[in-house]
Amino acid sequence: MSEKTMVPSRFIFCVMVISMFLLVVSSIFLLQFSNHSFIPRSVLELILVNNTSFYFKPNFKKEQSIPPSFPPEDLPIYAQRELICQVSNSSQNISFVGQQRQMACNPTQALLRVFMYDLPPEFHFGLLNWKGKVNQTWPDLDNPKQIPSYPGGLNLQHSVEYWLTLDLLSSNTAQVVRPCTAIRVHNSSLADVIFVPFFASVSYNRYSKLHENEKVSVNKVLQDRLVDFLMGQEEWKRSGGKDHLIIAHHPNSMLDARQKLGSAMFVLADFGRYRVELANIKKDIIAPYRHLLGTISRAESASYEQRPTLVYFQGAIYRKDGGAIRQELYYLLKDEKDVHFAFGSIKGNGINQASQGMASSKFCLNIAGDTPSSNRLFDAIVSHCVPVIISDEIELPFEDVLDYSEFCLFVRASDAVKKGYLLNLLLSIKQDKWTKMWEILKEIAHHFEYQYPSHPRDAVNLIWEEVAHKVSSMRFNLHRDHRYQLKL
Ligand SMILES: *[C@@H]1O[C@H](CO)[C@@H](O)[C@H](O)[C@H]1NC(C)=O
Ligand SMILES: *[C@@H]1O[C@H](CO)[C@@H](O)[C@H](O)[C@H]1NC(C)=O
Ligand SMILES: *[C@@H]1O[C@H](CO)[C@@H](O)[C@H](O)[C@H]1NC(C)=O
Ligand SMILES: *[C@@H]1O[C@H](CO)[C@@H](O)[C@H](O)[C@H]1NC(C)=O
Ligand SMILES: *[C@@H]1O[C@H](CO)[C@@H](O)[C@H](O)[C@H]1NC(C)=O
Ligand SMILES: *[C@@H]1O[C@H](CO)[C@@H](O)[C@H](O)[C@H]1NC(C)=O
Numbered sequence: 001m002s003e004k005t006m007v008p009s010r011f012i013f014c015v016m017v018i019s020m021f022l023l024v025v026s027s028i029f030l031l032q033f034s035n036h037s038f039i040p041r042s043v044l045e046l047i048l049v050n051n052t053s054f055y056f057k058p059n060f061k062k063e064q065s066i067p068p069s070f071p072p073e074d075l076p077i078y079a080q081r082e083l084i085c086q087v088s089n090s091s092q093n094i095s096f097v098g099q100q101r102q103m104a105c106n107p108t109q110a111l112l113r114v115f116m117y118d119l120p121p122e123f124h125f126g127l128l129n130w131k132g133k134v135n136q137t138w139p140d141l142d143n144p145k146q147i148p149s150y151p152g153g154l155n156l157q158h159s160v161e162y163w164l165t166l167d168l169l170s171s172n173t174a175q176v177v178r179p180c181t182a183i184r185v186h187n188s189s190l191a192d193v194i195f196v197p198f199f200a201s202v203s204y205n206r207y208s209k210l211h212e213n214e215k216v217s218v219n220k221v222l223q224d225r226l227v228d229f230l231m232g233q234e235e236w237k238r239s240g241g242k243d244h245l246i247i248a249h250h251p252n253s254m255l256d257a258r259q260k261l262g263s264a265m266f267v268l269a270d271f272g273r274y275r276v277e278l279a280n281i282k283k284d285i286i287a288p289y290r291h292l293l294g295t296i297s298r299a300e301s302a303s304y305e306q307r308p309t310l311v312y313f314q315g316a317i318y319r320k321d322g323g324a325i326r327q328e329l330y331y332l333l334k335d336e337k338d339v340h341f342a343f344g345s346i347k348g349n350g351i352n353q354a355s356q357g358m359a360s361s362k363f364c365l366n367i368a369g370d371t372p373s374s375n376r377l378f379d380a381i382v383s384h385c386v387p388v389i390i391s392d393e394i395e396l397p398f399e400d401v402l403d404y405s406e407f408c409l410f411v412r413a414s415d416a417v418k419k420g421y422l423l424n425l426l427l428s429i430k431q432d433k434w435t436k437m438w439e440i441l442k443e444i445a446h447h448f449e450y451q452y453p454s455h456p457r458d459a460v461n462l463i464w465e466e467v468a469h470k471v472s473s474m475r476f477n478l479h480r481d482h483r484y485q486l487k488l
Contacts, residue, residue: 105180
């Protein structure tokens, strides 16, 4: 090596030594003066060590010092997105009950982007006797008093149309605190699904009878107009309706239009009154009935010993179609000990009696009626009465999220009518096994609540999740259909 190169390297060495010395001295200097006003103490603590802070906390176990990944990686993507959505902005107050959130949901974070047609009010809130100002399509959500209520009584069972629509409307308002599972977008090209805000169940329940001077019922007129409207929309033509979401929870709703709109994704109570090409589990979504009985709080829920009735059933006993089994079970069970098996639907005071009955029974029967499903299952769940499902054709909501066998018993109809079979089965479930199911019922009951504003993982949000799951297979089919369609 030549002298020329030796000189700079010695120089660099000196510079390094000096700078290290300066660094050490300045650190000591800083620390020593930390109690004085030279540098604010709070700044120092933040820079050096904040022992209450998660990231700077000294931690001797290495594996623990790595901050856990957020959201947890073992969660499915949609669940991760939901979580990020809820906590991504820590400067906001993110609490879902009773507090105000600072901003509306962000479309890029939502699980599902939904375009909703601005159908005139007579298709939705107008059916609830809501009257807005001239040209006003939707009620003003900023004023909670302006939000029309859904008709009560048995109508409520099928109110999913109302809760989903309100949830979408509120997704653009900063005032309403809700999870951002679904968000309404105003450009249909950016949407995953197209929502059709027709309150088909209330239309069936209230407007299918002919009133004086009417030749055709309002329910039928609305369905015909809806079909005309949809067939004229670019969005419908684009996908042949496959990405449209139509709520038809009452088994008789949409009777006139369902044939023409069968390519859409339906939200239904069950498939009992649909031909399999029109509605099936591949394409459509099963939504829970809104329970008619009040939800029992965990604290008030009676335990095994506090429920004197072994098994409870209250309902219409003579039904057409699949309901013949109710009669057979009635004659098998009516005289047994600790069994309540009685006629009558739960209208009026029946609701109170049924509430008390279910809340003081260990098991509640759900027997196929004229349709495979009924609100009874959901009444049993919110009463924490272990459901016994005797309905071979039943489809259950959210079955990809919930394992019903953990909190329900399933009995084949052919077994249930064997003499002694059902009672022996129920008596063989001992207290500890029953209590396990009861504990799970208390855990999962909130998945069956419809409410506005919606809460994390309640019925409204789980329905959006189900829709999001269907979107990828729907796109798959859509894209296959495009194969031989020439785009010019
Ligand atoms: C850090 O912890 C020590 C001992 O636990 C405590 O005295 C000190 O106040 C803490 N400092 C901060 C900033 O929390
Ligand atoms: C330490 O961190 C906690 C939590 O991150 C924070 O609330 C606190 O204000 C910090 N302390 C100081 C002195 O900055
Ligand atoms: C968090 O929310 C506040 C208030 O809305 C906003 O100013 C800020 O930019 C947000 N931060 C992030 C990281 O999104
Ligand atoms: C969070 O909520 C509390 C109580 O509701 C309020 O005092 C506080 O100012 C809020 N913080 C922000 C950043 O909005
Ligand atoms: C209502 O809408 C019609 C048609 O778009 C328009 O001509 C009319 O001016 C609107 N009325 C009001 C009060 O905005
Ligand atoms: C809707 O989104 C598409 C795709 O991003 C865009 O091309 C179009 O201009 C948008 N339409 C409107 C009305 O903003």
